[in-house]
Structure formats: structure tokens, C-alpha cells
Amino acid sequence: MITSPALDRISPSQTTAMTDRATRLREDGVDVISLSVGEPDFATPPHVIQAAKTALDEGQTKYTPVGGTSRMKQAAALHFARDLGIEAPTANITVSAGGKQAIFHAIMATVGEGDEVIVPAPWWVSYPEIVKFAGASPIPLRTSAKNGFRFSAGELEAQIGPRTRWLMLNSPGNPTGAVYPREMLLAIGEVLRRHPRVLILSDDIYSPLIYTGAPHAAFAALCPDLAERVLTVSGVSKSHAMTGFRIGVAAGPAWLIQAMEKLQSHASGNPCSISQAAAIAAFEGTQDFLREWRERFRARRDLVVEAINAVPGLSTPVPDGAFYCMVDAAPLMTRFKDDAALAMHLLDHGVAIVPASAFGGRDGFRISFAADDARLREACARIAKALS
Structure with a gap:
């Protein structure tokens, strides 16, 4: 074998x-x-379930555009603007079969042999494996409980090298629950301005679940001048208890979104049409x-x-x-x-x-x-x- x-x-x-x-x-x-x-x-909220049933009854069971329907992208744009403070046109948004697929396609479309991706540790299990599958090397950026499982701007800069291609950010984080406050993200942005080759993947899938009383801070919203290098990944799995629906959304520069959709066109095609209808209801419906x-x-x-x-x-x-x-x-x-x-x-x-x-x-x-x-x-x- x-x-x-x-x-x-x-x-x-x-x-x-x-x-x-x-x-x-x-x-x-x-x-x-x-x-x-x-x-x-x-x-899963009842209005989301009803939207899926209605889509089935209306025969929405055919192929959709690879990166999601226009309506789905509009709903994702609403989510990014309202919940994350990121203004993104639909041309800068793609929809995938879960946030994991979006991350996989982003890395596969941009790295090659010899490239490096900085991954804060402890990390979500799939980050380093996706990087290794793409032929690149995950570079651990160690954090500890005494620092709230967060790295500093100085620690990041010490890890950036000539082959660094991406920095992975995950806030709130899996597996630690660490949240990066506004001030820390701004300091990280200052470091990244000095390294124009480094892309930033901001995984904000847990953004609704913060217990500090402070609003969620999204890196792309805080550092709009870095927009051409930032991919923000979100979805409905954690926020709306829709893990089985497999819908992720990502907002980033048009060149990267097009590259991800090119890969998705051969890997899986469009995300599930019924799940898209449910996700539209999730984003556009009540968030109470x-x-x-x-x-x-x-x-x-x-x-x-x-x-x-x-x-x-x-x-x-x-x-x-x-x-x-x-x-x-x-x-x-x-x-x-x-x-x-x-x-x-x-x-x-x-x-x-x-x-x-x-x-x-x-x-x-x-x-x-x-x-x-x-x-x-x-x-x-x-x-x-x-x-x-």
C-alpha cells in the first residue's frame, strides 16, 4: 500500500x-x-432549521457558484461588518465547507517547499498539519499559562525569518480560550508592517464567545492598511450550533479569494446549497x-x-x-x-x-x-x- x-x-x-x-x-x-x-x-436555532426546510421544499438542491451564492456572500458581508467590524465587498468573500476548508485552501494556494508558517502553540490541531501537507514548515511560537497563552509583539518578531509566509492568529483560541485584546493586536500589526511578505490568517470563529466584557477585536478591522495581506475566517458552526451544516466564510484580498476558489473548484465544488440557505438565515436573523x-x-x-x-x-x-x-x-x-x-x-x-x-x-x-x-x-x- x-x-x-x-x-x-x-x-x-x-x-x-x-x-x-x-x-x-x-x-x-x-x-x-x-x-x-x-x-x-x-x-440549532429554529429559524435556521426552518430556512433549511424551506430550501428543500423549494428545490434548492442544485449546484451553486463555487464560492457560494450571491445571497450567501451578502449575508457573510453583513456578518463581517456587524460582528467583526470588517467592511468587505462580496468579491472579497468566499464560502466553503467549514472554516477548516477555507484555511486549507488558503495555505495550499500560497505556500511551497521551504516556506515557513508561524503557529502559536498550543495550537488548534489542524494548523500545523495543513502547513506540513502543503510542504511548508510550521514554526512554533510558544506561549504559556502565565502569559495567558498569548505571545507578545517582540516574541513574534524574533520568530520571523526570510522564509516566513504566514502568521496564524486565533482569538478566542482553541485549545486555550486565549483572547488577544486590542492593544496586543495593534502591537502585532506594527511588527507585521516591517515584514511585507508575511500574510496573516485571523481565525475568528469563536468571536461571539468572549467573557471579558470587552468587544471582540478583529485584526483586519484594527489594521485596515494591512488588508491586502489579511484573511479573516469565520462561520456558523460555533456561533449558531451548526457544526454539521459545514459552512465557513472567509474575507480577504481579491487575489487570495480567487486563488482559494480556483482550488475549491477542483477539490469540492460549491458548499452545500441547503446549508447556505440555513447560514443566510443564521447571519440575517436574530442574534439575541x-x-x-x-x-x-x-x-x-x-x-x-x-x-x-x-x-x-x-x-x-x-x-x-x-x-x-x-x-x-x-x-x-x-x-x-x-x-x-x-x-x-x-x-x-x-x-x-x-x-x-x-x-x-x-x-x-x-x-x-x-x-x-x-x-x-x-x-x-x-x-x-x-x-x-
């Missing part, structure tokens, strides 16, 4: 692997609480429910942080956004070969998490608190018992 060199450069997603393993165990009758997947547990969802996530965050920090040997900072806690288990690692072994130990005790090594970290694990309060309490109790 022979696979391509590009495929051999990457590893499977450990988040989906752990989630799939937990699902198989549950199907076999094992009581497992899965805190491994980044998926809101709330129901987000306030309640945000408060429920905030309460869950506080529940998990308190419970984890009460377990001897475990600690986690308070995340400012998203729905993840990055847990440090270094004091307990003398009992385990590595954090993958720790993850399997917790799975044996009925809780599925993802080891920190999946995110470029070590000696810990990520918890998703996108689950109801009762399951979170039980999961934390199982973790405490398993490590007692």
Missing part, C-alpha cells in the same frame, strides 16, 4: 480520534462522558440568543475551572473565550508515560479528553465545557477520582 509523500507528512486529528473512540465505547454500552469535541451542545448562550458557557467555564483547580496536581487558568480549558497535569506525570497515557487512563474512568500533545503542548489535556452542567460536574468528579 503506497500513499503520497504529502499524506505521509501529516498525522490524523487526535480530537476527532478521541471523540470517535468515545462514541464507539458508548455504542458498546460503556458510560463515557465526552469532553473532547469542540461542538456547542445547544440546539447569543447573549444567553454566552452566559451559560461562562457559568460552565467557572464550574469546570473551580472543579479542576480543586484536584491535587491539576491546574488551569480562567479562559477568556471559546469553550475550552487547557489543564496542566505536570505534577502528576511521574505516574504516566506521557499525556496520551493520561488521556487513556481518564477514558478508562469514563471521561474523554484530548492530550495536550495533540495541540503542541505537553503534560496536560484539553477539556471542552460545551456540555450541560450535570455532565460537567460528573466528568470532573470522575477525573478527580481517577487521579486521587
Whole structure:
């Protein structure tokens, strides 16, 4: 059996692997609480479901333009302007089968052998794998809990080299929940002005889920003079509990959008027509429910942080956004070969998490608190018992 060199450069997603393993165990009758997947547990809003049903009834089941319908791009433009402060014409917007596809196409369309992409660590599992598949090298930019899992402008500049092609930004971040405030993003912008070859990918998919009380700061909105180098990725998966609909949107310079759509025309063609109709309703309809969802996530965050920090040997900072806690288990690692072994130990005790090594970290694990309060309490109790 022979696979391509590009495929051999990457590893499977450990988040989906752990989630799939937990699902198989549950199907076999094992009581497992899965805190491994980044998926809101709330129901998709009714007006979004109705829009999908209406689209089916009206026969909207044919091909659409590769980068999305005109109406879908207009709805995405509304979202970028209203929610992120980014004014983008529809020619500068593309629609894909999830934000992950947009990121994949952007990297594949712009990097080659020998190029480098700066990826803050801990990172979302797919960032470095996409970079490696494209033939480039991911360059870790290490962050730590003591700095809120954020890098400084000076730390960024020290990592930029002659082969640097992209900087990955993710705020609020997966897996840490780190949020970059306005002042830090402005300082990062100052550094990038001195390096005109570097492109910026700003993954803002978790922008509605910030718990600091401050509005979301989007890099492209703060640094409009860098617009020709910034791609902002968003979508409906996290904000509207629409993970299965697979709709991502991206706004950036026309040359990059055209390159991404060129690749998409051969990779997948258009995003699902029914999902586009649902996403239009998501962006154009009421956003009032987000306030309640945000408060429920905030309460869950506080529940998990308190419970984890009460377990001897475990600690986690308070995340400012998203729905993840990055847990440090270094004091307990003398009992385990590595954090993958720790993850399997917790799975044996009925809780599925993802080891920190999946995110470029070590000696810990990520918890998703996108689950109801009762399951979170039980999961934390199982973790405490398993490590007692």
C-alpha cells in the first residue's frame, strides 16, 4: 500500500480520534462522558432549521457558484461588518465547507517547499498539519499559562525569518480560550508592517464567545492598511450550533479569494446549497440568543475551572473565550508515560479528553465545557477520582 509523500507528512486529528473512540465505547454500552469535541451542545436555532426546510421544499438542491451564492456572500458581508467590524465587498468573500476548508485552501494556494508558517502553540490541531501537507514548515511560537497563552509583539518578531509566509492568529483560541485584546493586536500589526511578505490568517470563529466584557477585536478591522495581506475566517458552526451544516466564510484580498476558489473548484465544488440557505438565515436573523448562550458557557467555564483547580496536581487558568480549558497535569506525570497515557487512563474512568500533545503542548489535556452542567460536574468528579 503506497500513499503520497504529502499524506505521509501529516498525522490524523487526535480530537476527532478521541471523540470517535468515545462514541464507539458508548455504542458498546460503556458510560463515557465526552469532553473532547469542540461542538456547542445547544440546539440549532429554529429559524435556521426552518430556512433549511424551506430550501428543500423549494428545490434548492442544485449546484451553486463555487464560492457560494450571491445571497450567501451578502449575508457573510453583513456578518463581517456587524460582528467583526470588517467592511468587505462580496468579491472579497468566499464560502466553503467549514472554516477548516477555507484555511486549507488558503495555505495550499500560497505556500511551497521551504516556506515557513508561524503557529502559536498550543495550537488548534489542524494548523500545523495543513502547513506540513502543503510542504511548508510550521514554526512554533510558544506561549504559556502565565502569559495567558498569548505571545507578545517582540516574541513574534524574533520568530520571523526570510522564509516566513504566514502568521496564524486565533482569538478566542482553541485549545486555550486565549483572547488577544486590542492593544496586543495593534502591537502585532506594527511588527507585521516591517515584514511585507508575511500574510496573516485571523481565525475568528469563536468571536461571539468572549467573557471579558470587552468587544471582540478583529485584526483586519484594527489594521485596515494591512488588508491586502489579511484573511479573516469565520462561520456558523460555533456561533449558531451548526457544526454539521459545514459552512465557513472567509474575507480577504481579491487575489487570495480567487486563488482559494480556483482550488475549491477542483477539490469540492460549491458548499452545500441547503446549508447556505440555513447560514443566510443564521447571519440575517436574530442574534439575541447569543447573549444567553454566552452566559451559560461562562457559568460552565467557572464550574469546570473551580472543579479542576480543586484536584491535587491539576491546574488551569480562567479562559477568556471559546469553550475550552487547557489543564496542566505536570505534577502528576511521574505516574504516566506521557499525556496520551493520561488521556487513556481518564477514558478508562469514563471521561474523554484530548492530550495536550495533540495541540503542541505537553503534560496536560484539553477539556471542552460545551456540555450541560450535570455532565460537567460528573466528568470532573470522575477525573478527580481517577487521579486521587
